[in-house]
Structures are given as C-alpha cells and as structure tokens.
Amino acid sequence: MKKIFVTGSLGQIGSELIIRLRQLYGVDNVLATDIREDRENAVCTEGHFIPLDVLDKEKMGKLAHEFQADTMIHLASLLSSVAEDHPQDAWRINMDGLMNALEVARKSRMSFFTPSSIGAFGPDTPKEETPQDTLQRPTTMYGITKVAGELLCDYYHAKYALDTRGVRFPGLISYETLPGGGTTDYAVEIFYEAIKYGHYTCPIKAGTYMDMMYMPDAIEAIIQLMEADPEKLIHRNAFNISSMSFDPEDIKQAIQKFLPEFTMDYHIDPKLQQIADSWPDRLDCQTARNEWSFKPAYDLETMTQDMLEKLKRKINTPHPVDK
Structure with missing residues (x-):
C-alpha cells in the first residue's frame, strides 16, 4: 500500500x-x-x-x-x-x-x-x-x-x-469510538458504565458467547x-479472525478484577438476543494463521486492563482503576 x-x-x-x-x-x-x-x-x-x-x-x-x-x-x-x-x-x-x-x-x-x-x-x-x-x-x-x-x-x-x-x-472493542449499532456493542458499553457508574444493565443473556477482538x-x-x-x-x-470468546459473565468478572465493586444485572433486548443467538460461539482462525500469520496480541484480561486505564483517562473519572 x-x-x-x-x-x-x-x-x-x-x-x-x-x-x-x-x-x-x-x-x-x-x-x-x-x-x-x-x-x-x-x-x-x-x-x-x-x-x-x-x-x-x-x-x-x-x-x-x-x-x-x-x-x-x-x-x-x-x-x-x-x-x-x-x-x-x-x-x-x-x-x-x-x-x-x-x-x-x-x-x-x-x-x-x-x-x-x-x-x-x-x-x-x-x-x-x-x-x-x-x-x-x-x-x-x-x-x-x-x-x-x-x-x-x-x-x-x-x-x-x-x-x-x-x-x-x-465484535470489536474500542476506547476511542463509541459503538455504532452492532449486536456486540454491549462489550464496549460495559466498560464505560463500569467506570462512570460502577454498574451495567446487560441486554444479552448470560451464557451467550460471541467472538471479540480489541x-x-x-x-x-x-x-x-x-x-x-x-x-x-x-x-x-x-x-x-478473533482474539477471544466470552459471555457477559466472563467480561463482568474480568472487570471486577480491576474494579471489585462493579455490579451487573440483566434486561434482555429480544432483538439483540435473537441476532446473537444466530452467531457462532467461537471461530476457527487457523486459515488466517496459515495464510498470513494472523496473531492477535490481546486476550480478555490484557484488553480489560488496557480499556479501563485508557477510558479512565478519557472520561476523567475521579474513581481509581484498582490493580
């Protein structure tokens, strides 16, 4: 290029x-x-x-x-x-x-x-x-x-x-840009809500696994x-291609490692849930690895730590991100 x-x-x-x-x-x-x-x-x-x-x-x-x-x-x-x-x-x-x-x-x-x-x-x-x-x-x-x-x-x-x-x-997770109407948007919103309010109401059911990437x-x-x-x-x-697969409980627990007081409940959005249920739980990415050496750098824990640190600075919250 x-x-x-x-x-x-x-x-x-x-x-x-x-x-x-x-x-x-x-x-x-x-x-x-x-x-x-x-x-x-x-x-x-x-x-x-x-x-x-x-x-x-x-x-x-x-x-x-x-x-x-x-x-x-x-x-x-x-x-x-x-x-x-x-x-x-x-x-x-x-x-x-x-x-x-x-x-x-x-x-x-x-x-x-x-x-x-x-x-x-x-x-x-x-x-x-x-x-x-x-x-x-x-x-x-x-x-x-x-x-x-x-x-x-x-x-x-x-x-x-x-x-x-x-x-x-x-699903793509970013601290720079707010999500734009995708089914996996909850995996971005949860970080903002965790830092701002210490609580998140999730629209996707526990046990709903979807592939994600930082x-x-x-x-x-x-x-x-x-x-x-x-x-x-x-x-x-x-x-x-994918970096990780998790359900809402997994990401909640990952956030709680850094923000122990964080809580989450559920109010399921039927439209989003129906879409999510039609998607895979976990992709086989071997072809990308074989043909052009695809290899992501972040997993759920390292992504969560980086997201919380970057969003804390962006939002300028007074609440610390616990280590």
Whole structure:
C-alpha cells in the first residue's frame, strides 16, 4: 500500500485505522472519506478528508483518480442492529455502496479490502470452532449483505483479477469510538458504565458467547492482510479472525478484577438476543494463521486492563482503576 483511499472513515474501525495508516504511510498518502464531516475529529482535521456518499459512484471514482490511490479500504456500512431497523437502507448502503467501490477499484486497478463479519453466519452454522468454509445462511439483513459481499468480492477477483481481500470481524472493542449499532456493542458499553457508574444493565443473556477482538488487533490485522504476499492467499476474502470468546459473565468478572465493586444485572433486548443467538460461539482462525500469520496480541484480561486505564483517562473519572 502506498496511496490509500478509505470510505466510512468516521466509523468505529475507520476512526482508528486512519490514524494508524497516517503514522505508517504518511499523512499525504491517506485519503479519508465519510458521508459526514466532524471538524472536532482528528480524522477530518489532521490529514486529507473529503465528504463522500458511497452511493455517489461518479464522485468516488473522481476522488480515487485525482488522489492516484493504489488501495481502497471500504468500510462504509450499516451495522447489524441498525440494519434490522432499516433493512432497505442497509441493502442500498451495504450492497450498492460495495458495488460502487468495487467498480472504482476495478477501473483504477486498486487493491481492495472490505470487512465481513461473524454476522455472515447463521443459526445452522456450527457454533463451536466454526470452520473457515461452512454453511452460511444468516437470518438478518446485515448478515445477508455480508455473505453477498463476500461472494461479490470473490467474483471480482475471479472475473477481473482484482486484488480483493477481507476478514470476518468479530465484535470489536474500542476506547476511542463509541459503538455504532452492532449486536456486540454491549462489550464496549460495559466498560464505560463500569467506570462512570460502577454498574451495567446487560441486554444479552448470560451464557451467550460471541467472538471479540480489541481494536488495536483489528487495525493491525487489516494492515497485515493488505501487506501479505498475494501468492500465499488462498481464500482472500472473509478470513475468520478473533482474539477471544466470552459471555457477559466472563467480561463482568474480568472487570471486577480491576474494579471489585462493579455490579451487573440483566434486561434482555429480544432483538439483540435473537441476532446473537444466530452467531457462532467461537471461530476457527487457523486459515488466517496459515495464510498470513494472523496473531492477535490481546486476550480478555490484557484488553480489560488496557480499556479501563485508557477510558479512565478519557472520561476523567475521579474513581481509581484498582490493580
């Protein structure tokens, strides 16, 4: 990667990815775009930023050509919970936006990355050690768009020799950006509530296991995959990746190691619970390890400690994070 064009740059992933890409490749070699502009966000103020609706293919192509990008990282999408509330919008943004991005990448001969998700699986998928290649019959609009996106990226690679690459992200946990409407958002919200109030009401049932990843590992995974030797990539699109799998009780106990007074109760959200129940409990990530040496740095305990320390400074709470 030398000149990198990113869509959805103000989302949960993009907000941190843009900063990292600028550090690694230079401020002038990263073009951040999003449908909205936030003049208080470093993504918009500390480098190249241009507003872009991914449904505007003409503008997208013009920007890519003028920037002379060799890589596109397409992040713009509606997430799982929001997509269920607005399924028609989710299809337009997640699929029409992806098609526009693929076409721009094809015409400009760019390398291309877009993330899939554990939402691409469904209730009939094996839940334990979910294989890289397995049955995918999701029951959510978000999941349907992610499966279709995986297939579409495979098609562009086979049909046009476009260098497409992608991963199936699990739930992503970040102290930098608030969650944006995903089913795994509770795993971010719980840290904020623990520090602010010492208590959290969880919308997901105890015993509901889902794969998760700390954002620094997710960012490095994108960069590592895009820099990987293409000759070693067999699957290319939608590699299973994960750092950990836990249920709400596990994360509660991890937080209590550092904040012993923290408490949690439950008020189950039926919509979120139904989505979570359709997803795997634990992914098999061996293919990513074999093909591009994927290896996350954080587990539940080290992530929890880092999250609490970083959020304590960010929120500026007077309550100490006990060690």
